[in-house]
Amino acid sequence: MPIVQIEMIEGRTLEQKRNLVKNVTAAICESVDCPKENVSIIIREMSKEHSAKAGILKCDQ
Amino acid sequence: MPIVQIEMIEGRTLEQKRNLVKNVTAAICESVDCPKENVSIIIREMSKEHSAKAGILKCDQ
Amino acid sequence: MPIVQIEMIEGRTLEQKRNLVKNVTAAICESVDCPKENVSIIIREMSKEHSAKAGILKCDQ
Amino acid sequence: MPIVQIEMIEGRTLEQKRNLVKNVTAAICESVDCPKENVSIIIREMSKEHSAKAGILKCDQ
Amino acid sequence: MPIVQIEMIEGRTLEQKRNLVKNVTAAICESVDCPKENVSIIIREMSKEHSAKAGILKCDQ
Amino acid sequence: MPIVQIEMIEGRTLEQKRNLVKNVTAAICESVDCPKENVSIIIREMSKEHSAKAGILKCDQ
Numbered sequence: 001m002p003i004v005q006i007e008m009i010e011g012r013t014l015e016q017k018r019n020l021v022k023n024v025t026a027a028i029c030e031s032v033d034c035p036k037e038n039v040s041i042i043i044r045e046m047s048k049e050h051s052a053k054a055g056i057l058k059c060d061q
Numbered sequence: 062m063p064i065v066q067i068e069m070i071e072g073r074t075l076e077q078k079r080n081l082v083k084n085v086t087a088a089i090c091e092s093v094d095c096p097k098e099n100v101s102i103i104i105r106e107m108s109k110e111h112s113a114k115a116g117i118l119k120c121d122q
Numbered sequence: 123m124p125i126v127q128i129e130m131i132e133g134r135t136l137e138q139k140r141n142l143v144k145n146v147t148a149a150i151c152e153s154v155d156c157p158k159e160n161v162s163i164i165i166r167e168m169s170k171e172h173s174a175k176a177g178i179l180k181c182d183q
Numbered sequence: 184m185p186i187v188q189i190e191m192i193e194g195r196t197l198e199q200k201r202n203l204v205k206n207v208t209a210a211i212c213e214s215v216d217c218p219k220e221n222v223s224i225i226i227r228e229m230s231k232e233h234s235a236k237a238g239i240l241k242c243d244q
Numbered sequence: 245m246p247i248v249q250i251e252m253i254e255g256r257t258l259e260q261k262r263n264l265v266k267n268v269t270a271a272i273c274e275s276v277d278c279p280k281e282n283v284s285i286i287i288r289e290m291s292k293e294h295s296a297k298a299g300i301l302k303c304d305q
Numbered sequence: 306m307p308i309v310q311i312e313m314i315e316g317r318t319l320e321q322k323r324n325l326v327k328n329v330t331a332a333i334c335e336s337v338d339c340p341k342e343n344v345s346i347i348i349r350e351m352s353k354e355h356s357a358k359a360g361i362l363k364c365d366q
Contacts, residue, residue: 129286166288168286168287168288171258171261171287172261172286172287172288172289173284173285173286173287174265174269174284174285174287175281175283175284175285176269176280176281176283177265177266177268177269177270177280177283178265178266179258179261179262179265181258182262
């Protein structure tokens with residue numbers, strides 16, 4: 001029942017997202033020994049106005 | 062102070078969302094005995110490119 | 123594929139949590155028309171030191 | 184390594200978000216004594232159809 | 245209705261958490277112009293076994 | 306800046322968690338082309354009383 005939430009900056013292609021969920025699922029199953037049917041993933045894309053590090057928005061860095 | 066986050070595939074109507082928050086709030090209040098004023102709900106809609114099960118995006122299933 | 127995260131103050135009984143997930147799942151299925159097998163729920167309990175409203179911890183209210 | 188997620192109703196200006204991440208980061212560093220480089224913030228904006236209190240959507244209040 | 249989730253390494257004192265929620269709430273209200281009564285904060289503490297950067301657990305860094 | 310939150314049932318060993326963050330980080334970097342220094346992971350463990358599927362707690366399944 002692993003549930004995974006991934007936040008990242010917007011702009012990846014569908015092919016990259018396809019690989020992302022395939023590879024992250026495989027990494028989880030191999031690491032903690034669970035069937036891949038149990039793994040759910042949510043991807044959330046952020047704009048650079050909605051992500052900050054050290055008090056500065058990504059769009060200002 | 063229950064705070065509820067609901068992720069679901071996009072495409073529900075406003076009327077469905079209206080019922081969703083009314084019915085989920087009632088279900089919580091009845092189950093754990095709290096006033097409905099205390100319940101906050103966040104709905105997040107995902108595209109089928111942003112949700113995966115068993116390593117496969119919803120848009121590819 | 124609704125995924126639900128519920129945060130609430132700790133201290134509910136197992137029986138209350140049992141009812142909570144049963145009733146919230148039913149409320150979702152009825153409201154947005156999905157099979158109950160698709161609904162996953164995560165409950166997270168907080169201590170009163172870890173929840174705040176209006177800038178004041180619950181343990182100080 | 185504080186990671187902060189902020190959900191709020193959509194509609195704030197870029198300048199408000201710029202101040203938000205600067206001020207929240209400063210508040211965290213001052214309160215729990217950590218370098219600002221360690222603080223990551225995610226902002227998520229919700230429409231009034233996606234936020235509810237007391238079982239009623241914001242758009243209906 | 246800002247809802248804030250803060251994840252940080254465990255070990256802060258109650259006094260630090262008290263200041264954290266007071267100061268973060270003030271920072272939000274000042275930045276995005278909302279009454280402090282609207283701000284809810286959830287603090288989640290992580291052990292060093294449950295937080296990672298660059299593929300390495302905090303407890304191994 | 307990918308930020309990853311992984312919820313899973315409690316009980317994995319430290320060695321499994323060590324592999325989990327190493328392998329998930331590698332899977333992300335390879336899939337979406339980012340340096341591993343940018344990847345943060347939060348692991349949250351749930352008891353079987355705090356996770357449900359189809360309206361039934363894991364501890365009752």
